[in-house]
Amino acid sequence: MKKLGLIGYPLGHSFSKKYYLEKFTKEGITNVNYDLYSMEDIREFEKLFNNKDFYGVNVTIPHKINVLSYLNELSAEANAIQAVNCIQIKHQADGPFLKGFNTDVYGFTESLRPLLENHHKKALILGNGGAAKAVEYALNTLNIEYKFVSRTKTVQNLTYGELTAEILNEYLIIINCSPVGTFPNIEEAPQLPYHFIGERHLLYDLVYNPAETMFLKKGKINGAKIKNGLEMLELQAEKNWEIWNKI
Template structure:
């Protein structure tokens, strides 16, 4: 039996198990299971390396960066980004990849690129690093909005004003704020200052219609949730596991 799975905590928000189980059934893929490994401490990842049947893992919040030290090898892109969300497990060797890159890239490409001036990235974790890498490749200027980090390229939520939203009209939420089950939470933005020139992209896919996106649509913004990014990265993960 081939075991695939998801590492993270908590995992109540995850669609990955359902997604892959439906894939197994649709394509009549036998002898495969997809398990949820809800671990409350990253050190418990080491125990999974002793599980001989594990052939592929996805990694989600909050371990996309912390998991790096448990890997035997990291792909060049994942190493540059500093974040891993896919692991190929073969002969007790774990190799990390970043397939979020492909999901974010395809999602941004689906937006009206000619209307994008610059971007605000909400959050500063592994997904934020991936978004920053993609934006750099696409030559789209950005600022990262963080409560904790300071310095060049970072601003605080309280510093966002009408001028900021005018110049940085694409806003990508990479934080877990608003994710199930805490669906009434919302990133701290001056939503009253948004208008139809702003584009809101929420990496959250559960719920698909977050309060962040609802607030944007109320002001005429174009919006996009994280479902297509999820599907894209999942398919790239599947390809990697089966190469």
């Protein structure tokens, strides 16, 4: 049986495993299994990709960057971001060939695109971790200007305390790439001046549990268009499947 899986540490509830096992059942796919492979040390990954049953894996924290040293090739977006969440494994006569992708870019881009209106020209990215890098790449492809917002001031970003009515009137897309508001801390929200947010704003939260975070609720109350990260995950999951099954 062919094998797929998710590597990371620690691994708790997995969207990916649930999604793929349901997909296999629904579509009558019987020759593939998807499982979780918790590994604290990335060197354990060698056992997986040397197993000829494995032809693809997803990658999550903390290995999205340190897995790069095992890869033979990177897709354009993975190379730009220097982080992967999907690896295609091809077993060849001289050993396995591993190519890394970042399908978060595809998932985010295609879930955001239908929501964009003519006035959505500039975005604020909340957070500066790996997810924010994928969002940054996507915004560049969509020709949307952006600024980062974080708690610590640098040359490249704003702080939450610097967000004025003038800035929020100019940056009408706000994307939460931080874990703030994720279950079980559902009463938390990024420290924005929400009273400056209105009907022209689009608030996007990469968090999907809960389905409507406090960040989204506060925006919705003020008339903003809102979107959570569930469709992004579903789209990237299908893109992973397409990549793994390319001959």
